[in-house]
Amino acid sequence: MERRSLLKLMGATAAMAGVGLAPGRAAAADKVTIALIPGLTADGFYVTMHKGAEAAAKAVGAELLYQGAAEWNVSLQVPILDAIIAKKPAAILIAPNDKTQMIAPLKKAFDAGIAVVCVDTFIGSGVFQTGAGDADFPISYVASDNVLGGRIAARALAKAIGEKGKVYVSNVKPGVSTTDQREEGFKDEMKKYPNVTVLETQFNDDDANKAAAQVQAVIGRVPDLAGVFGANLFSAGGTANGVKQGGMVGKVKLAGFDAPESIVAQLKDGTFELTVAQHPAEIGYFGFMEAFAFVTGNPVPTAIGTGFSVMTKDNIDDPKVSKYLYKSS
Amino acid sequence: MTITTATPTGSLPHPVILWIAQLRAWVFLCLLIIFFEIWARAAEGSSFVFNLYNIQSIAVFATAPLLLALGQTFVIISSGIDLSLGFVMGLSSVIAAHASNYFMVRYGVPPFAAMLLAILSGTLVAFIPGLVNGLLIAHLQIPPFIGTLGMYGVARGAAYLFAGGMTVAIDNPWFSAIGNGRIYGVPVLVIITAVTCLVMHYLLSETRFGQHTYAFGASKVAARRAGIDIKRLTLKIYLLSALGAGLAGAMYTGRFTAGAAQAGEPLLLDSIAAVVIGGASLFGGSGTIWGTIAGALVIAVIQYGLVFINVEPFWQFIAVGAVIIVSVLVDQTQRNLTGGRQVE
Numbered sequence: 104m105e106r107r108s109l110l111k112l113m114g115a116t117a118a119m120a121g122v123g124l125a126p127g128r129a130a131a132a133d134k135v136t137i138a139l140i141p142g143l144t145a146d147g148f149y150v151t152m153h154k155g156a157e158a159a160a161k162a163v164g165a166e167l168l169y170q171g172a173a174e175w176n177v178s179l180q181v182p183i184l185d186a187i188i189a190k191k192p193a194a195i196l197i198a199p200n201d202k203t204q205m206i207a208p209l210k211k212a213f214d215a216g217i218a219v220v221c222v223d224t225f226i227g228s229g230v231f232q233t234g235a236g237d238a239d240f241p242i243s244y245v246a247s248d249n250v251l252g253g254r255i256a257a258r259a260l261a262k263a264i265g266e267k268g269k270v271y272v273s274n275v276k277p278g279v280s281t282t283d284q285r286e287e288g289f290k291d292e293m294k295k296y297p298n299v300t301v302l303e304t305q306f307n308d309d310d311a312n313k314a315a316a317q318v319q320a321v322i323g324r325v326p327d328l329a330g331v332f333g334a335n336l337f338s339a340g341g342t343a344n345g346v347k348q349g350g351m352v353g354k355v356k357l358a359g360f361d362a363p364e365s366i367v368a369q370l371k372d373g374t375f376e377l378t379v380a381q382h383p384a385e386i387g388y389f390g391f392m393e394a395f396a397f398v399t400g401n402p403v404p405t406a407i408g409t410g411f412s413v414m415t416k417d418n419i420d421d422p423k424v425s426k427y428l429y430k431s432s
Numbered sequence: 433m434t435i436t437t438a439t440p441t442g443s444l445p446h447p448v449i450l451w452i453a454q455l456r457a458w459v460f461l462c463l464l465i466i467f468f469e470i471w472a473r474a475a476e477g478s479s480f481v482f483n484l485y486n487i488q489s490i491a492v493f494a495t496a497p498l499l500l501a502l503g504q505t506f507v508i509i510s511s512g513i514d515l516s517l518g519f520v521m522g523l524s525s526v527i528a529a530h531a532s533n534y535f536m537v538r539y540g541v542p543p544f545a546a547m548l549l550a551i552l553s554g555t556l557v558a559f560i561p562g563l564v565n566g567l568l569i570a571h572l573q574i575p576p577f578i579g580t581l582g583m584y585g586v587a588r589g590a591a592y593l594f595a596g597g598m599t600v601a602i603d604n605p606w607f608s609a610i611g612n613g614r615i616y617g618v619p620v621l622v623i624i625t626a627v628t629c630l631v632m633h634y635l636l637s638e639t640r641f642g643q644h645t646y647a648f649g650a651s652k653v654a655a656r657r658a659g660i661d662i663k664r665l666t667l668k669i670y671l672l673s674a675l676g677a678g679l680a681g682a683m684y685t686g687r688f689t690a691g692a693a694q695a696g697e698p699l700l701l702d703s704i705a706a707v708v709i710g711g712a713s714l715f716g717g718s719g720t721i722w723g724t725i726a727g728a729l730v731i732a733v734i735q736y737g738l739v740f741i742n743v744e745p746f747w748q749f750i751a752v753g754a755v756i757i758v759s760v761l762v763d764q765t766q767r768n769l770t771g772g773r774q775v776e
Contacts, residue, residue, distance in 0.1 A: 144592075144597060145592045145597050145693060145694065146597065147597065147598040147599065149597075150596065150597040150598060173588065173589075173592070277746075303742065303744060303745060304745055305739060305745060306745050306748075308698050309694070309698065310698035310699070311688055311692075311695075312493065312496045312497075312684075312698075312699065313493075313698070313735065315492075315493070316489060316490070316492075316493035316732070316735060316736050316739075317735075317736075317739050319485075319486075319489035319493075319736070320486075320489065320736045320737075320739035320740040321739060321740075322485075323478075323483065323485055323486050323489065323740050324476060324478075324739075324740050324741070324742060336599070337692075337694075340599075340688055340690070341688070344612070344687060344688055345489075347612055348488075348489065348492055348612060348619070349485065349489065363598055363599050363601070363690075364598075364601055365599055365600075365601030365689070365690045368601065368603060368689070369689075429598065430598075
């Protein structure tokens with residue numbers, strides 16, 4: 104709680120700095136143009152982030168460029184980045200597709216005098232402006248802490264299963280920084296519960312059909328399975344279906360990650376016990392504001408952490424919680 | 433009924449060898465099941481195959497790739513390939529979800545009728561990419577690999593546009609029951625897929641259309657000289673394949689109570705693997721629906737079984753890859769033994 108309010112304060116300061124100074128240099132020159140390159144376009148998380156950035160752009164009267172690839176792939180993201188660099192925006196917000204492979208391509212933007220802000224994912228160590236290494240040139244990293252997200256899911260799931268029993272993580276594939284971190288946080292936090300056993304992780308290649316079959320197979324072997332943590336949308340959704348097909352709803356508790364609007368019905372009918380929602384709109388909004396503040400000559404923090412909301416059937420109707428559902432409009 | 437797809441070399445092999453070779457996908461499936469049964473009994477003390485729960489889980493798992501693979505069987509027999517199926521399925525899934533919501537909310541259609549309309553819309557929308565694929569390949573002589581790869585992109589973009597980059601949730605108990613319900617303990621999805629298999633088998637083995645598909649795949653020139661309207665035939669083949677993907681998309685929406693543009697993306701390669709494991713040749717002219725069914729079950733049994741016997745995740749990748757390679761090697765051996773002879 105303490106941490107989150109501090110983060111909010113940081114964010115708010117950044118936002119106020121941006122808003123307050125909007126008429127200054129920005130008004131004298133042309134409109135400030137800032138680009139946002141998502142990790143991939145076809146994902147509710149980034150669609151929502153785009154909406155947040157749009158709201159920020161509107162608030163300060165700046166222009167937002169939005170271009171991305173349909174897939175999570177460095178070789179698709181680099182040409183898009185190059186095309187954006189050619190348009191010479193004042194700043195680029197980007198969710199880099201790889202920690203190391205994106206360093207050189209982003210350095211080109213930096214060398215062209217474009218400010219770089221990492222959103223959601225990062226390059227190098229994710230700690231910027233320290234003078235260490237070759238990847239510390241981005242001005243800031245704006246994201247939710249995925250290790251913490253995994254921990255939050257672990258705590259909530261442990262509570263739901265009475266702090267005892269067998270659980271496992273249904274994950275996409277090894278090597279994706281954000282989902283790896285969620286798994287890491289989840290497993291680490293579960294060590295605090297001596298009566299909870301974490302079984303082998305199952306990788307589903309983002310295929311809901313496979314995630315469903317996997318949970319059924321695990322139940323076949325481990326009939327007393329108590330819970331599953333689905334580390335992303337399709338892992339969670341597929342697992343939920345497998346539990347339903349196996350007639351185990353209520354016996355196997357599910358913790359999901361991410362919050363498309365379809366999650367509401369699934370929380371209410373008991374398919375999901377809970378889901379951990381990130382705040383992508385917040386990432387887009389504060390990422391944009393931070394870049395704007397920087398290019399208009401203001402000091403900015405080198406990291407902004409955005410929060411999480413745990414959604415359950417008991418709180419999902421509360422507008423304070425439901426406003427964090429991922430929306431395209 | 434026997435056709436010769438290649439010149440038999442030397443004397444004809446023993447009929448028993450021929451027969452086993454033709455059923456090789458089923459033999460392979462049995463061996464896999466025996467392997468998992470022994471392992472499960474030894475390591476877990478439980479049965480793998482004499483377990484209704486496992487059987488149902490595997491059957492449901494196999495339905496989605498199988499619905500894609502049925503149409504793909506026709507395409508591959510005709511010596512073509514349809515790479516657009518994954519995203520045609522996604523497009524259909526999204527359209528079916530929208531249709532269900534649209535008819536229920538806008539026109540107050542009762543859920544059952546809205547479900548029928550949604551399945552119909554989802555399946556029929558696949559008609560468009562199927563028709564374009566067929567026209568491109570039949571009339572403009574575009575190679576199937578390139579034509580359907582283009583359609584892969586078009587269908588993908590269209591699906592994401594209609595979905596707004598998100599998943600499209602539905603709220604229709606009947607539609608959900610199609611995807612998750614059971615009749616006398618048999619999942620509805622399995623029944624629908626089984627009926628589709630029978631229809632496809634009939635089309636392939638008992639109709640003129642099916643026979644023409646074999647002839648066309650074995651030799652385009654001969655088929656043409658024999659007076660087959662190959663343009664019309666090609667069009668029909670790609671339409672049929674797209675309609676299968678359309679049905680798969682609608683079923684996905686019912687099962688996961690949401691339409692998703694990426695629904696079929698991971699299934700495309702599984703569907704091709706199922707057809708090849710099932711004994712079809714990528715060079716055309718051979719293949720059966722029964723083989724494809726066995727091929728889809730082989731993939732489902734491996735993936736389910738490895739989790740069931742608790743193989744470490746990274747080893748699962750290796751095992752699945754190895755089985756596909758072994759299966760193709762067996763195919764080569766069979767062709768050497770039988771000279772490519774095969775029963776339809």
